Amino acid sequence: MKTAVFICGPTAVGKTKIAIELAHWLETEIVSFDSRQFYRELKIGAAPPDADELQAVKHHFIGNLSVEDNLSAGAFEKRALQSMNGIFQQHDALILVGGSGLYMKALLEGFDQLPEVPxxxxxxxxxxxxxxxxxxxxxxxxxxxxxxxxxxxxxxxxxxxxxxxxxxxxxxxxxxxxxxxxxxxxxxxxxxxxxNSTAFQIPIIAIGNLSTGGTGKTPMTEYLLQRLGGEIGVVSRGYGRKSKGLLEVDPLGSARDFGDEPLQMAKKFPRVKFVVSEKRVPGVQHLLNQEKLTCIILDDAYQHRYVKAGFYLLLSTWQ
Incomplete structure (x- = not known):
């Protein structure tokens, strides 16, 4: 019977060390399903095996692509299965290691047979x-x-x-x-x-996501506030607040009135004007009536199309 051992987890938790020890014990090879370690240019953030580790055990799919190449999960499935079949011709077991759940799922469950996209x-x-x-x-x-x-x-x-x-x-x-x-x-x-989106004569950046929470909209907003110059306003939905309607965020107020994240940012950036409003158009209009701004950021507004932004930032969890 042939055996495939999967080792999965986030970056820098010791997957490579364990995989090499197991590979030595089982006298076999390692197949990586880490979608970032495929790319030879990503030597820091992807934490690929170093030269000594690569010398110790034969690895597959480490630094085999350039960042200019495109390798979908479906294409990886086909190539990896071919490599695994080759390894199983010589060994009774192999080690698979990585942190990409989708690519692991491709090997465990497979994908539907879809035609190649021209x-x-x-x-x-x-x-x-x-x-x-x-x-x-x-x-x-x-x-x-x-x-x-x-x-x-x-x-x-x-x-x-x-x-x-x-x-x-x-x-x-x-x-x-x-x-x-x-x-x-x-x-x-x-x-x-x-x-029917409303356009304004001012640069507007809309930040949003396609999943619920955890994608970093607030850190991204804070990053932009740190990097952008000029006078900036922010319109936020104000999730979690008990109040209704349009309100200017008072840094001395409470999360009950403005929501945790708008209040947190207002305290951190006292020169920025923050507004919470369920409706983005009145929020933008209020800021323009009250302040001479050079840019407005719409926090959590990607799917709210009533304001036509000049630039959209769509955030997602890493996968």
């Missing part, structure tokens, strides 16, 4: 994203396959009262599920919402 198709879609942004591509999905587009919203329908789901795309589909209008009308309403 290079010209990938280039065309990337160009559309650069020219028109994510909303355009979302609209294309909604037009071409509205049933597929609605699947995620349907799974989230029981959570429809959550603040994170009070956004363009979800609201309209939830209304469809409640029988207020058919799917075709819901898609048209989504298009209208995306097109």
């Amino acid at each position: 290079a010209e198709t990938r280039a065309r879609i990337n160009q559309q994203y650069q020219d028109s942004g994510l909303p355009y591509l979302q609209e294309e999905v909604a037009k071409r396959d509205p049933e597929y587009y609605a699947q995620e919203a349907r799974s989230l329908y029981p959570l429809r009262e959550k603040n994170a789901l009070q956004t363009v795309g979800y609201r309209e589909l939830f209304a469809h599920f409640e029988g207020k209008y058919d799917l075709e009308t819901a898609v048209e309403e989504i298009k209208k919402s995306w097109l």
Whole structure:
């Protein structure tokens, strides 16, 4: 019987040392499924095995690519399985080590057999994203396959009262599920919402995410406040506050009134004007009426399309 031993965990916890000891004991080789250690240029942040460790045991998929190369999880699955089959021709066991859960899942469970995406198709879609942004591509999905587009919203329908789901795309589909209008009308309403964004004559940066919490929106906002010059205003939803409506954040106030994160930032950056508001357009208008600003940051506003930002920062958990 052939045996594959998986060692998985975050960077710098000792995976490599354990893997080498096991490989010596089992007299076998190591296959890496760490998506960052594939790239030879990433010698610090990825913490790949050093020269002595690579000399001690034969490793696969360490520094075998350039950062200019593209290796999807699906492509990795095919290549890794080929390498594993070759190793199993000579050994009864092998060691797999890494920190990328998706790549581990590819080897444990496999992916559906999907056709290869032609290079010209990938280039065309990337160009559309650069020219028109994510909303355009979302609209294309909604037009071409509205049933597929609605699947995620349907799974989230029981959570429809959550603040994170009070956004363009979800609201309209939830209304469809409640029988207020058919799917075709819901898609048209989504298009209208995306097109009805309000533009302002000032640079606006929108920060947001596609997952709930833990992606670092507040640290990113603080980083921008440290790096950007001039007079800056920030509009935040103010999650966790008990108050309603538009409020200027008072650094001497309470989280109950303004939310933990806006209050924390207001104390840290006393020269910045902070506003909390469920509606972003009135928040921006209030700042422009009260202050002479050079830039406005919308915290947690990527999916709130009522303000047309000049620059979008989409954050995600590492994977």
